[in-house]
Amino acid sequence: MMSKPYEIFNQSCYGLSPLSENTIDALITDPPYGISFQNHEWDKSLPQRQIWKDSLKVLKSGAFGLIFSSVRQMHRLMVDLEDSGFVIKDVLFWVYLNGMPKSRDVGLGIDKELGVDSKVVGEYNYVQGYKKGGAENYYNREKKLKQKPNSELGVQYKGAGLGLKPAYEPIILVQKPIEKGLNVAKNVIKYGTGALNLEQSRIPYAEGEGKVGHNPHPKGRVSANILRTDELQDGYDKFFVVPKVRQHAEDFNNHPTLKPLELMHHLVKLVSFENQTVLDPFMGSGSTGLACLALKRNFIGFELEKEYFDITQKRLEDYRCLPK
Numbered sequence: 518m519m520s521k522p523y524e525i526f527n528q529s530c531y532g533l534s535p536l537s538e539n540t541i542d543a544l545i546t547d548p549p550y551g552i553s554f555q556n557h558e559w560d561k562s563l564p565q566r567q568i569w570k571d572s573l574k575v576l577k578s579g580a581f582g583l584i585f586s587s588v589r590q591m592h593r594l595m596v597d598l599e600d601s602g603f604v605i606k607d608v609l610f611w612v613y614l615n616g617m618p619k620s621r622d623v624g625l626g627i628d629k630e631l632g633v634d635s636k637v638v639g640e641y642n643y644v645q646g647y648k649k650g651g652a653e654n655y656y657n658r659e660k661k662l663k664q665k666p667n668s669e670l671g672v673q674y675k676g677a678g679l680g681l682k683p684a685y686e687p688i689i690l691v692q693k694p695i696e697k698g699l700n701v702a703k704n705v706i707k708y709g710t711g712a713l714n715l716e717q718s719r720i721p722y723a724e725g726e727g728k729v730g731h732n733p734h735p736k737g738r739v740s741a742n743i744l745r746t747d748e749l750q751d752g753y754d755k756f757f758v759v760p761k762v763r764q765h766a767e768d769f770n771n772h773p774t775l776k777p778l779e780l781m782h783h784l785v786k787l788v789s790f791e792n793q794t795v796l797d798p799f800m801g802s803g804s805t806g807l808a809c810l811a812l813k814r815n816f817i818g819f820e821l822e823k824e825y826f827d828i829t830q831k832r833l834e835d836y837r838c839l840p841k
């Protein structure tokens with residue numbers, strides 16, 4: 518039992534010192550994706566397998582984990598998790614429509630390769646990250662030239678690119694195997710873990726929506742493995758709806774991969790119960806921790822970078838001071 522609702526460490530998570538074996542009820546983490554996001558050093562490679570072995574040790578029998586990943590590296594992460602002893606239970610897709618396509622016009626590249634000047638057809642504002650308040654508060658505003666391919670081959674390949682618009686992030690659902698000799702009920706009785714909290718994470722019916730199914734539950738549907746941003750146009754929405762947040766969505770928080778609190782609330786509800794303890798070894802600016810405080814869970818987090826650790830500390834402290 519922890520004396521306060523959270524404990525955070527400004528140190529590398531490897532080894533998970535000073536946590537003891539079989540003490541943690543759930544793992545929720547958004548680790549480095551290994552895709553060099555915005556060229557950040559900490560995102561250059563996936564975490565070493567060691568951290569999943571460490572996590573397995575401190576988790577209780579049957580405990581669940583949710584690990585964010587990227588489309589390009591999830592296969593490696595899943596192998597790492599499985600080889601470390603976790604059972605892969607599902608992959609949730611967090612779907613959003615406000616991801617930015619990162620591609621470039623191959624036609625312009627062909628012009629450059631052939632030594633032909635592309636046509637300048639105007640200017641545009643290049644932006645990277647923005648604050649609450651929209652376009653007026655753009656950071657790193659920069660004017661760039663709008664160009665069109667000019668060479669014959671360039672024109673033929675005008676608009677050809679290298680990647681699709683990103684519209685989902687996978688979240689891997691894993692479980693520590695249940696102790697030998699126990700079934701799920703026995704495990705829950707002994708450890709309080711081994712079952713998803715499907716009741717608290719139900720998706721309420723939309724206003725005015727007729728209940729569907731042969732035995733509709735008054736609190737809504739069982740959470741699906743798709744978590745979506747945009748509402749369906751067919752009259753009902755059976756998925757949880759949450760948009761991506763922009764960097765600088767909170768004034769003092771500049772973490773580049775900030776996760777939406779609403780999404781974190783949902784994930785915390787899904788894999789834990791009140792008064793249990795959730796671990797985030799790569800907490801960044803502490804979004805998992807905030808969701809835990811809001812939902813009466815205890816939180817343990819690790820963050821290597823002092824700057825992000827300080828942001829987490831401020832967020833958790835401010836949160837604790839809010840009238841409840």
Ligand SMILES: C[S@@+](CC[C@H](N)C(=O)[O-])C[C@H]1O[C@@H](n2cnc3c(N)ncnc32)[C@H](O)[C@@H]1O
Nearest residue numbers: 529530547774775776799801802803804820821
């Ligand atoms: C993807 S970010 C998490 C962002 C978080 N979800 C949020 O909403 O702010 C991953 C974090 O892991 C941290 N990190 C990388 N290696 C680490 C390590 N060995 N121990 C602890 N933290 C580490 C990085 O500094 C980064 O802040």
